Amino acid sequence: MDIEAYIIVPEGLPVTLSSSAALKLSALAMSVLALAGCSRQGEIDSTGGIVTVRSSCPVAAVPAMTGDITLFNPSGSTDASAIDVVAEVTNVRSTCQDAGEDFYTEATFDVHASRRDASGARQVTLPYFSTVVRGGSNVVAKRVGQVTLNFAAGEYRASTSAKASSYVNRAAASLPADLLEKIRGKRKAGDIDAATDPLSTPEARAALQSTSFELLVGFNLTPDQFRYNATR
DSSP: OOOOEEEEOOTTSOOEEEOSSSOOOOOOOEEEESSOSSSOTTOBOTTSOBOEEEEOSOEEEOOTTOSEEEEESSTTOOOGGGEEEEEEEEEEEEEEEEETTEEEEEEEEEEEEEESOOSSOEEEEEEEEEEEEETTTEEEEEEEEEEEEEEOTTOSEEEEEEEEEEEEEHHHHSOOHHHHHHHHOOOOTTSTTTTSOGGGSHHHHHHHHHTOEEEEEEEOOOHHHHHHHHHO
């Protein structure tokens, strides 16, 4: 299944859309935010610091209230007896690769559906969205695609899968060099900044937020469908 691709560029530059691949999402690369370089994540290194790892890969997730969709027949009813087709987005997974100056991420997900009447073969097409979000709230790019489920005659259930992917410029997903130096720098007991978390400053928090990306996928619901999900 093909949908337009997103190219995410450094902040301040325009977002360009290409065609072909599946949605081109955001980010990858592992940046070590640690006091030492040889220890594994979660270990205490020789200086007494805790080693932790920050990934520049976007978190792939389904926003609340958009992971399932219900079709009714007749369409104007929301009674349980009128439920026609129910579908859900599940098994969202993502992988990351280094693509030179860019980070490449691909996310896949499954759509499972069930229907009330299995008397004949049926094809159901449902709209879904793929959105790249930066910093938790800034929608960088969004596309609406379609996923098609084919119910065989006599079958109540059908499944299919889709994917979304993205390239993100390394500069857009990487922490500034001066901040990395502060984070990685060794501190000795008694130093003025020894007890200060370098990630606690407003500048550090802003930088972490700006270089964080999410890939959100879900059904592209109508207002009535979203209201039904929120109130049922």
